[in-house]
Amino acid sequence: xxxxxxxxxxxxxxxxxxxxxxxxxxxxxxxxxxxxxxxxxxxxxxxxxxxxxxxxxxxxxxxxxxxxxxxxxxxxxxxxxxxxxxxxxxxxxxxxxxx
Amino acid sequence: xxxxxxxxxxxxxxxxxxxxxxxxxxxxxxxxxxxxxxxxxxxxxxxxxxxxxxxxxxxxxxxxxxxxxxxxxxxxxxxxxxxxxxxxxxxxxxxxxxxxxxxxxxxxxxxxxxxxxxxxxxxxxxxxxxxxxxxxxxxxxxxxxxxxxxxxxxxxxxxxxxxxxxxxxxxxxxxxxxxxxxxxxxxxxxxxxxxxxxxxxxxxxxxxxxxxxxxxxxxxxxxxxxxxxxxxxxxxxxxxxxxxxxxxxxxxxxxxxxxxxxxxxxxxxxxxxxxxxxxxxxxxxxxxxxxxxxxxxxxxxxxxxxxxxxxxxxxxxxxxxxxxxxxxxxxxxxxxxxxxxxxxxxxxxxxxxxxxxxxxxxxxxxxxxxxxxxxxxxxxxxxxxxxxxxxxxxxxxxxxxxxxxxxxxxxxxxxxxxxxxxxxxxxxxxxxxxxxxxxxxxxxxxxxxxxxxxxxxxxxxxxxxxxxxxxxxxxxxxxxxxxxxxxxxxxxxxxxxxxxxxxxxxxxxxxxxxxxxxxxxxxxxxxxxxxxxxxxxxxxxxxxxxxxxxxxxxxxxxxxxxxxxxxxxxxxxxxxxxxxxxxxxxxxxxxxxxxxxxxxxxxxxxxxxxxxxxxxxxxxxxxxxxxxxxxxxxxxxxxxxxxxxxxxxxxxxxxxxxxxxxxxxxxxxxxxxxxxxxxxxxxxxxxxxxxxxxxxxxxxxxxxxxxxxxxxx
Numbered sequence: 001x002x003x004x005x006x007x008x009x010x011x012x013x014x015x016x017x018x019x020x021x022x023x024x025x026x027x028x029x030x031x032x033x034x035x036x037x038x039x040x041x042x043x044x045x046x047x048x049x050x051x052x053x054x055x056x057x058x059x060x061x062x063x064x065x066x067x068x069x070x071x072x073x074x075x076x077x078x079x080x081x082x083x084x085x086x087x088x089x090x091x092x093x094x095x096x097x098x099x
Numbered sequence: 100x101x102x103x104x105x106x107x108x109x110x111x112x113x114x115x116x117x118x119x120x121x122x123x124x125x126x127x128x129x130x131x132x133x134x135x136x137x138x139x140x141x142x143x144x145x146x147x148x149x150x151x152x153x154x155x156x157x158x159x160x161x162x163x164x165x166x167x168x169x170x171x172x173x174x175x176x177x178x179x180x181x182x183x184x185x186x187x188x189x190x191x192x193x194x195x196x197x198x199x200x201x202x203x204x205x206x207x208x209x210x211x212x213x214x215x216x217x218x219x220x221x222x223x224x225x226x227x228x229x230x231x232x233x234x235x236x237x238x239x240x241x242x243x244x245x246x247x248x249x250x251x252x253x254x255x256x257x258x259x260x261x262x263x264x265x266x267x268x269x270x271x272x273x274x275x276x277x278x279x280x281x282x283x284x285x286x287x288x289x290x291x292x293x294x295x296x297x298x299x300x301x302x303x304x305x306x307x308x309x310x311x312x313x314x315x316x317x318x319x320x321x322x323x324x325x326x327x328x329x330x331x332x333x334x335x336x337x338x339x340x341x342x343x344x345x346x347x348x349x350x351x352x353x354x355x356x357x358x359x360x361x362x363x364x365x366x367x368x369x370x371x372x373x374x375x376x377x378x379x380x381x382x383x384x385x386x387x388x389x390x391x392x393x394x395x396x397x398x399x400x401x402x403x404x405x406x407x408x409x410x411x412x413x414x415x416x417x418x419x420x421x422x423x424x425x426x427x428x429x430x431x432x433x434x435x436x437x438x439x440x441x442x443x444x445x446x447x448x449x450x451x452x453x454x455x456x457x458x459x460x461x462x463x464x465x466x467x468x469x470x471x472x473x474x475x476x477x478x479x480x481x482x483x484x485x486x487x488x489x490x491x492x493x494x495x496x497x498x499x500x501x502x503x504x505x506x507x508x509x510x511x512x513x514x515x516x517x518x519x520x521x522x523x524x525x526x527x528x529x530x531x532x533x534x535x536x537x538x539x540x541x542x543x544x545x546x547x548x549x550x551x552x553x554x555x556x557x558x559x560x561x562x563x564x565x566x567x568x569x570x571x572x573x574x575x576x577x578x579x580x581x582x583x584x585x586x587x588x589x590x591x592x593x594x595x596x597x598x599x600x601x602x603x604x605x606x607x608x609x610x611x612x613x614x615x616x617x618x619x620x621x622x623x624x625x626x627x628x629x630x631x632x633x634x635x636x637x638x639x640x641x642x643x644x645x646x647x648x649x650x651x652x653x654x655x656x657x658x659x660x661x662x663x664x665x666x667x668x669x670x671x672x673x674x675x676x677x678x679x680x681x682x683x684x685x686x687x688x689x690x691x692x693x694x695x696x697x698x699x700x701x702x703x704x705x706x707x708x709x710x711x712x713x714x715x716x717x718x719x720x721x722x723x724x725x726x727x728x729x730x731x732x733x734x735x736x737x738x739x740x741x742x743x744x745x746x747x748x749x750x751x752x753x754x755x756x757x758x759x760x761x762x763x764x765x766x767x768x769x770x771x772x773x774x775x776x777x778x779x780x781x782x783x784x785x786x787x788x789x790x791x792x793x794x795x796x797x798x799x800x801x802x803x804x805x806x807x808x809x810x811x812x
Contacts, residue, residue, distance in 0.1 A: 022795050030791075095788030 006047035013040035027079040027089040031072060038068045101144070101151045102205040102225045105233065105276055108141040112269030116262050123258035128248070130258040134265050135244045141272065142237040145230075152230045156642055159202045201647045202226070204342065206278055222278035224341060227643035228410055228479065232275035235486045236400050240268045242612040243395040246494055249608040250391055250501060260300060260389070267293035271400050275407060279339035280329045283408070287325065287372070290401045291318050297396060298388035310387035317381040321371020328364035331357055332415065341411060345649035349414035358419030365408065365415070366429050373405030374460045375467055376437045380709050382460055383444075386452040386506075390497030393452060398459050398493050399486035406466045406482055413475060417651045422473045425560030431471025435567040437464030440707065442574035446581065447703040449509045451496045454582045458533065459489055461571060465548055468568070472561040474551025475653055476627070476640040481548055483639070484540035484623045488532035491616030495526035498605045498613065499586060503594040508585040511593035515586055518595070518602040521610050523587050525617040530583055532620035534576040534670050537663070543624035545572060546663050551656045565662075569669050576673025584681040629658035 013036050020033025042061040049057020083089050115137035123130020208222035223229075244264060251260055270289035277283040291314075299311030335353045336344040347353050369375060374382035385397050396402070409416055409430070420428035441461030448454045462485050469478035496506070499522060505511035516523045532539035535546070545568070552565030595602055604610070627639035644650075705711065785796075 018798055022791050022798065091791060092789060094790070098786060098788030 003047055003051055006043055010040040010043040010047070013037075013043065025090050025092055027082060027091055028076075030091065031075045031079070034075075035068060035072065038064055100205070101147045102155070103207050103223075105144065105148055105225055105229075106207065106223050108144050108233065108237070109269045109273040109276070111137050111140055112265050112272060116265040116269060119258060119262040119265060123262065129261075131244070131248050131261045134261040135241070135248075137265060138237060138241045138244050138268055141268070142241050145233040145237040148225065149230050149234050152225070152227060153642055155205075156202050156227070202645070203647060204229075204645070204649075206342065208278060219281060219339070220279060221282050223276040224278035225276060226645050228407075228645065229276050231479065231483060231639075231643050232407060233272060235483060236268065236271050236275065239395055239399040239486055239490050240264070240271075242490070242494075242615060243391045245608055246394075246497070246612045247389070247391045249606050250497055251389055256300065260297070263293055263296050263300075264392075264395070267297065267396060267401070271404075274404060277341065279341055280332065280344070281339045283341070283411075284325065284329060287368075287404060287408075288322070290396075290404060291315065291322075291372075294318075294385070294396050294401055297392040298385045300389055300392070301387075307387040310381075310384040314381040314385045317378055318371045321368045321378055324364040324367025324371075328361045328368065331361040331364065332412075335361070342649055345412065345414045348412075348418055349649055349651055351418075355418065358415055360419075362416045362419035363429055365412065366433060369405035369409060369430075369467060370433060371405075372408075373402050373463045373467065374437075374441075375405070375433050375464060376440050377709060379437065379441065379460050380706070380713065383448075383453050383456040383706075386450065386456050390452065390493060390500065393456070394490040394493035394497070397456065398489040402459065402463060403466070403482050403486070406463065406470065406478060409467070409470045410475065410479055413470070414649065414651050416470065417473065417653075420471070422471065422556075423651065423654075425556030425558060427560065428471055431468050431561065431564055434464045434466070434468025434471050435564055437461065438468060438567055438571040439574070440464075442571055442578060443703055444706055445578040446574075447700065450506045451499070451508045451512070451582060451586060452493070452506050454508075454578060455489070455492050455496060458492075458575065458578070461575065462489065462533075465545065465568065465571065468564055469548040469551055472552050472564055473555045473653055474548055474656055476644045477544065477547035477551045477656060479643055480627050480639050481541075481544035483626070484532065484544045484620070487616050487623050488529040488540060488620035491525060491529035491613060491620055492533065494609070494613055494616065495522050495529065496586075498522040498609050499526075501605055501609065502602045505594050507593070508582065509592070512586045512591075512595050513589040514591040515595060515602065516588060518591075519604045521604055522613065525610075525613040526587070527583065528617040529620045530579045532624075534579050534674070535572055535666065536670060537667055538624065540620050540622070540624035542663075542667070543627060543629075546658070546666060547627070547656055549662055549666055550659050553659060553662060554656055555654045569666055572666055573669045573673040576670040577677040580674050580677035581681055584677070588682065 017033045017036030017040060020036065021030055024030050024033065042064055045057040045061045045064070047057070049055065049060075079089055082094065086093065115133050119130040119133050123133065126132060204224050204226035206222060206224045208220045211219045211221045213219065244261070247260070247264070251257060254260060267290060270286050270293060274283065274286035274290060277286060295311050295315040298314055299308045302308040302311070332344050332353075333339055335357045336347045338344065348358055367378075371378040371381075382397060382402065386393055388397075416430060417423060420426060420430060422428060422430075438461050441457045441459075441464055445454045445457035445461065448457065462481070466478040466481050466485075469475075469481065499512065499515055499519060500506050502515075502519060503511050528539070532541040535541045549565050549568045549572075552561045552563075552568055553559075555561055590596070591602075594600065627637055628635055630636060644653075702708070
């Protein structure tokens with residue numbers, strides 16, 4: 001069983017995703033990075049599920065995919081509204097909540 | 100079964116009260132139609148309930164096989180209580196045995212509220228006594244409602260008057276079906292309130308509102324006794340339930356001394372509510388109210404609430420006052436004094452309603468006396484017949500007064516016989532019933548009371564009360580003859596003789612109730628007819644007197660021929676004497692010639708000086724020296740204490756303000772404010788509004804936590 005390889009792949013994907021979320025200024029790219037994070041988690045779930053010989057990991061992964069779809073729907077809608085209002089999707093400019 | 104639904108009656112009347120108050124003024128008859136329909140419905144329900152009760156008693160008699168033990172127990176109690184009387188003892192063992200079937204009252208119950216594990220309930224308890232009262236209250240109330248539409252017609256508070264009649268009827272119905280003492284007290288106070296409101300119906304005139312206040316306050320004096328008695332019963336029986344109190348008192352479950360104290364306290368309540376000496380003074384003054392109100396409240400129903408209370412809690416009185424042993428007790432003495440005292444006062448009244456009021460006082464005395472000697476059925480039977488003929492007399496006097504616009508027999512009446520023949524005849528019939536002429540209603544009931552005094556108690560202990568009753572009958576006959584003479588015979592005087600205002604007979608709405616009441620005054624006595632087959636004989640006693648664990652075994656009262664003949668002769672003698680004095684003018688001027696007679700007249704005219712005692716001695720004594728003393732105490736002692744407390748607290752307050760409030764409390768409040776502001780200034784730096792910065796912090800925190808977890812485990 002090539003567990004280590006799967007875990008390494010998941011960790012790499014997770015690191016890339018976190019980098020994208022924190023560093024990219026384009027809203028769409030941030031959303032895509034979140035997808036990477038979620039999928040890295042899915043890989044881990046499926047890998048451990050396969051290791052233990054159960055389908056629980058896969059079922060959990062299915063739930064995550066479903067939630068991710070909804071999340072992307074809402075996220076893209078927010079980005080779209082942002083673009084309509086400000087003609088820009090640069091996240092650095094979105095700081096209306098500054099204290 | 101209808102007996103479970105009797106609560107509908109007070110409910111209907113209460114709804115009628117509300118409806119009349121809210122909509123009465125807008126209706127064509129100003130609200131009186133609501134009251135009449137409601138009370139008519141109640142009358143029908145009461146009749147149905149009476150029929151249902153009668154069949155219940157009959158069923159109990161047929162289904163239950165004659166319990167030998169109960170009959171034997173009855174016989175032995177009988178023998179113990181009336182061991183000297185052969186006739187009664189035999190009857191109790193033989194003929195009476197057939198009627199000894201336990202009939203339990205019909206009860207319903209709902210929890211009203213609950214405090215500290217003690218449940219307070221409202222409910223109904225219906226037995227023969229309640230059913231009898233329900234019928235009396237509804238029939239008199241119905242007739243009074245009809246009569247009032249004419250009598251108070253056009254009054255400015257006509258709607259208000261009918262609303263209070265409804266509320267009164269509701270309260271009175273509630274009173275007679277109460278299943279516990281708390282509910283009983285509530286209804287007792289409610290009828291008192293309605294009495295107050297209706298006596299003071301024409302409150303614009305000072306004497307009327309004074310009379311209302313007097314009635315209310317005098318009743319409060321008796322209510323102290325009521326509350327004390329009921330509280331004693333609650334603690335000794337552990338319950339407000341009347342049935343439970345009765346059963347415990349009857350089976351010896353309550354200490355005798357407690358019963359004695361409770362019975363004496365409750366007697367005070369009877370004295371105020373039922374107009375017994377020495378708290379009777381409010382009842383004649385209550386005649387200031389409209390006449391139909393006097394007929395309903397102050398003759399037939401409310402004033403008998405005291406009698407009803409004694410009858411309902413009879414085991415408490417019977418055992419507490421040792422009535423069965425022939426004890427000379429408070430109840431009988433109060434009643435006897437009232438019989439003679441009230442009758443004496445009726446002789447000197449010029450106001451026709453006051454004659455009737457003192458007559459009511461005297462007749463209520465008969466009932467209390469009968470209860471005091473153990474003649475339970477006789478008392479309730481007299482209550483039943485008295486309600487009809489006394490209401491008839493009051494309504495008759497109202498009919499006369501309606502015609503001459505005055506109640507003064509000496510100034511404004513006389514010779515009314517030819518102007519108002521219908522009123523005259525009904526008044527005469529009711530008078531005959533009141534003085535006890537055979538075979539009218541009053542004869543049977545009064546005779547049973549006299550027979551009770553003669554036969555009950557050991558060693559003829561109650562014989563004296565029979566004598567008092569006969570003397571009372573003589574006086575009753577005499578003062579009623581005087582009243583009839585002054586009103587209906589002789590030459591018209593004052594308003595009756597006024598050529599511009601010809602007196603006239605009253606309309607049908609006044610006369611028809613008079614017909615009905617005088618018819619009842621004739622036949623009501625037959626419900627307890629002493630002879631005949633079992634379906635006729637002593638029906639009132641059979642259906643009304645309770646049989647069961649909650650009611651003591653009482654001695655049976657037999658009809659006595661010599662006594663009946665003597666009392667009838669005495670009544671005729673009374674009528675004859677009064678006839679000779681007023682019609683023929685014999686012994687005229689006796690008050691001028693004889694110093695004794697003059698003195699007697701002065702005492703009677705001053706009502707035995709009771710009013711002087713109450714207002715002059717007690718009230719003035721209280722408000723004079725005691726008021727001055729309390730003023731001095733108020734000015735010097737209490738004001739001093741109050742001022743000292745005031746100044747002291749001001750000094751303490753100034754110190755507290757200067758040091759504690761200004762320095763410590765304000766410092767703490769300001770300090771916390773500044774602290775919060777400083778912390779806020781520091782923390783606002785990290786609120787950049789940039790989502791990615793927040794995300795970085797989140798992930799940074801997660802990394803640190805993960806590090807902690809990994810390196811510490």
